[in-house]
Amino acid sequence: MVPSPAVIEKALRACRRVNDYATAVRVFEGLKHKVENPQQYKAYLDELKDVREELGVDLKEEMFPGQA
Numbered sequence: 001m002v003p004s005p006a007v008i009e010k011a012l013r014a015c016r017r018v019n020d021y022a023t024a025v026r027v028f029e030g031l032k033h034k035v036e037n038p039q040q041y042k043a044y045l046d047e048l049k050d051v052r053e054e055l056g057v058d059l060k061e062e063m064f065p066g067q068a
C-alpha cells in the first residue's frame with residue numbers, strides 16, 4: 001500500500017519543520033520503492049512538485065544523476 005499524496009505532503013512538512021532534510025529526501029526514496037511502476041512514481045512527483053519546490057527538497061536521483 002502506498003500513502004496518498006496528502007499523507008506524503010504532511011510527512012515532508014514534518015521533516016522540514018524539524019529541519020531533517022535527509023529524511024525528507026528518504027520519503028521519496030521509500031515512495032519510489034513502494035509504488036507499483038515508474039508511471040505511478042512520476043504521478044506522485046507531479047502531484048507533489050509544488051510542495052517539493054516550496055520546501056526545497058531534492059530527489060536523490062537529482063543529486064546523484066549517475067546512480068541507480
